[in-house]
Amino acid sequence: MNDLLDLVALRTELESIPDPEVPVLSIGDLGVLRDVTQEGGRVVVVVTPTYSGCPAMDHIKDLIVEVAGAAGHSVEVRTVYSPAWTTDWMSDDARERLAAYGIAPPGPATVTITEPVRCPRCRSRRTEVVSRFGTTACKSLMRCRDCLEPFDHFKAI
Numbered sequence: 001m002n003d004l005l006d007l008v009a010l011r012t013e014l015e016s017i018p019d020p021e022v023p024v025l026s027i028g029d030l031g032v033l034r035d036v037t038q039e040g041g042r043v044v045v046v047v048t049p050t051y052s053g054c055p056a057m058d059h060i061k062d063l064i065v066e067v068a069g070a071a072g073h074s075v076e077v078r079t080v081y082s083p084a085w086t087t088d089w090m091s092d093d094a095r096e097r098l099a100a101y102g103i104a105p106p107g108p109a110t111v112t113i114t115e116p117v118r119c120p121r122c123r124s125r126r127t128e129v130v131s132r133f134g135t136t137a138c139k140s141l142m143r144c145r146d147c148l149e150p151f152d153h154f155k156a157i
Contacts (some may be wrong), residue, residue: 001033003136005082007036007037007043008016008067009036009079010036010043010067010068010071010073011036011065012035013028013071014027014028014036014064014067014068014146015028015029015033015059015125016028017033017063017067019032019056019060020056020059021056021138022090022098022103022154023100023102023137024097024098025090025094025097025098025102027047027060028077029090029094029097029152030050030089030090030094031048031085031089031090031096032047032048032049032050032085033045033046033047033135034046034047034048034080036120039076041074042073042075042076043068043073043074043075043076044072044075044076044078045064045065045068045075045076045077045078046077046079046080047060047061047064047077047078047079048079048080048081048083048085049078049079050138050157051085051137051138051157052081054137054138056143057079061077061079064077065077073153085157086109086157087106087108087109087154087155087156087157088108088109090105090106095131098120098154099120100122101118101120102120102151102152102153103120103151103152103153103154104117104118104119104120104127104151104152104153104154105154106153106154106155106156106157107156108156109156109157111120117142119142119144119146119147119149119151120151121147121149121151122144122146122149124144124145124146126140126144126145126146126148127140127142127143127144127145128142128143128145129142130142130143130150134152134153135152138154138155138157139152139153139154140152140153140154140155142153
């Protein structure tokens with residue numbers, strides 16, 4: 001691969017790989033995909049997990065190798081932990097799709113927010129934490145006091 005346009009096209013394709021835990025989002029939406037470069041004859045893909053020990057990362061790496069390999073590229077996937085991933089790297093569109101999917105999106109990680117989490121179903125702010133840990137470690141389990149529905153909340157990190 002010698003052409004910068006090929007590298008840009010590959011990055012676009014890699015960005016669309018769905019997150020295994022929240023399939024309505026891609027690794028591009030989450031900001032997990034950090035960089036795609038070329039070193040010698042191989043493509044180097046840099047990723048940052050949402051948290052160290054994230055069980056989905058092995059699957060994400062396999063998908064990256066599969067997508068790049070199908071396009072005829074030799075690839076190395078590098079995991080970097082610094083700077084640490086933050087929910088601030090998520091796109092606004094990703095936050096909207098989370099809510100539409102039934103998961104309350106995170107607020108800004110860099111700002112302390114005191115208002116309650118909005119229910120993704122009925123939009124009420126009369127919500128409560130059921131468990132600080134939800135279906136995955138990056139989510140908490142919430143309940144709406146108005147519509148009484150449980151829902152996940154993607155934690156701000």
